[in-house]
Amino acid sequence: MNEDKGQFLPDGLMPAGGPKTSLATEKLVGNVKSSVDLSKTFTNAFAIQANKTEGFKTTTTPAGANG
Template sequence: MQNQLVTKADYVKAPTEDKGQFLPEGIMPAGGPKTAPATEKLVGNMTGSVDLSETFTNEFALAANEKEGLTTTTTPAGTDG
């Protein structure tokens, strides 16, 4: 992935820098998804609404944790963020 907006190096680096929004279990915490649009609205970059259920899923992380025998200890975000 590379285009006039992002270099390949930045594209590869971004997921590592973005890990902080997730819990160590790999899930998006309850309330987490609501933070991004709230921030964008606050600074005026977003005027409409967004269907958070279309922007993320914890399905894969929860399944991986279960397969590995790990217990999810925090409340994952639901479809409403």
């Protein structure tokens, strides 16, 4: 699974714009045909808490509720 690590940011956060980009891609290929509430599709809460617990510095600007 090491080959998959490149798709993740070192601090584990979904970056600002990430959800919007993913949604746009899914719409482009025809997998999404209706509106999507991005705030219900992801959360950075686990990664933020894990970083705090482990003492890692969060460096990514996290995506907000609207992606």
